[in-house]
Amino acid sequence: MYAYVAFLVVFLTYGMETAYFRFQSKGDYKHSNVYSTVLFSLFGSTLIFWVLSGSFSQSIANWLEYPDNQEYVIWFAFIVGLDAISSIPLARLRIEGKAMRFAAVNLSSILVNIGLNVFWVGYCMPAYESGADNLLLDWFYSPEIGVGYVFLANLFASLIKFILLSPQLAKIKMVFDTRMWRDMLIYGSPLLLSSLAIIVNENADKILLKRLLIDDLGVEGAIATVGIYGACYKLSIIISLFIQAFRYAAEPFFFAQSKDEEAPKTYAKIMNYFVITCALIFLVVMFYLDILKHFLANEEYWVGLHIVPILLLANIFLGIFYNLSVWYKLNGMTRYGALIAGFGAVITIILNLWWIPIFGYVGSAWATLICYFSMSVLSYMIGRKYYKVPYQLKKVIFYLLLALVLHLLFEYLIPDFSTAVDYGLKALIILLFAGLAWALEKPKKAIIS
Helix, strand or coil, rough: HHHHHHHHHHHHHHCCCHHHHHHHHHHCCCCHHHHHHHHHHHHHHHHHHHHHHCCHHHHHHHHHHCCCCHHHHHHHHHHHHHHHHHHHHHHHHCCCCCHHHHHHHHHHHHHHHHHHHHHHHHHHHHHHCCCCCCHHHHHHCCCCCCCHHHHHHHHHHHHHHHHHHHHCCCCCCCCCCCCHHHHHHHHHHHHHHHHHHHHHHHHHHHHHHHHHHHHHHHHHHHHHHHHHHHHHHHHHHHHHHHHHHHHHHHHHHHEEEEECCCHHHHHHHHHHHHHHHHHHHHHHHHCCCHHHHHHHHHHHHHHHHHHHHHHHHHHHHHHHHHHHHHHHHCCHHHHHHHHHHHHHHHHHHHHHHHHHHHHHHHHHHHHHHHHHHHHHHHHHHHHHHHHHCCCCHHHHHHHHHHHHHHHHHHHHHHCCHHHHHHHHHHHHHHHHHHHHHHHCCCCCCCCCC
16 A cells, blocks of 8 residues: 555655745745645645545455455545645745754654554554453454554544644635646656656565566565565665755755856755765665664564665665756756656666566665666766756765775775774774865855855
8 A cells, every 4th residue: 555655645746846946946936826826736636636536445445455445545545645735835844944843743743653553553453452451442443443553543644744734834825826837737747757767766676576586486485585675675774864854955955046156066065965974874884784784673684684785875876866856957857857767767677677587686786776876877967968067076986986995895805803893993984984075075164054
């Protein structure tokens, strides 16, 4: 169910979030008119989606092979719809630089989600199955819902987020600029295709692993292989979280800076800082992997740890691609974003089909890295023609290669020391790397004030 949600969220926002950033920064329209037009657009499309989902919920449940749980379809329709609408007031908070409120809204939603899961799935479900009988179970738990409580927790979390954003929603004016809306659709539609292609890049490997290995390994063997790959993929989550946080801050900043003559130089500096941070995260994860691996509860997953550096590098290049995307977003040439991401999706599918039968999940890891590396190179090459940013390519390559070489040295050449000495030496290397980067960049003041 959650795999479908990833696609539905993209469909229901259809590039309007980035379109909102661009049109409010152009100065051709009032900010309030841009905000209201985008919100009315998403309200209207979401309402249509809710009506269709409710009307065909049983048919959709049958197609999903949940014929006895059509309520799942309705719950997920509301989850996705509320999140789609909430994306715009959240975007407004990002534009206004209200990071604390943005974080508070999202963290409140997460805490509600976790809290209700702990209550329903962590307490009520096992208590009921053990034969307990108390007031909490009588009032708040129904065994017929079962795993559906996971979805209900998500629904309440999305509703809380929507309610907390009501002050931003109340700022909407009764304005809908049809001409601007049409231009927004033209701008945002390729971003929809681009986002779908990236979702394919992120999920095709896991789907194809199971499909292509099931004949050789059987159902259980194929599922186990996907489990190892997915578990090791989670160790790259630190870089993924940093990239997500960076995107939240960077996208509105890029648009806000676009009118500044020094903007290209600023974007180049940001790229350097981004790569340095990713390289430091890479070193921390790889140097202390023997500690971090314990976050994978099952030791049987550890057999796949050798793909972690490949996946970390893959995510770094995905982040670099997001950095480079500034040229087509600022120029309104979003069709290139769709073409580049589509090119990456083709690479992902071809390489996975080719390498999974030969190398298993290792082939998927390399396919992911090559996909995002190719997208970055292609975006850089095309972007030089349409929006010249003086990226310091030699420095970017140097930081990445230095991090990789340091990892390989400690992995294969430097002899083992006692645990304390080993950890201390690695910490010193990380500090020296950071100091070298500081000396090379010579940051005199913050870019964002």
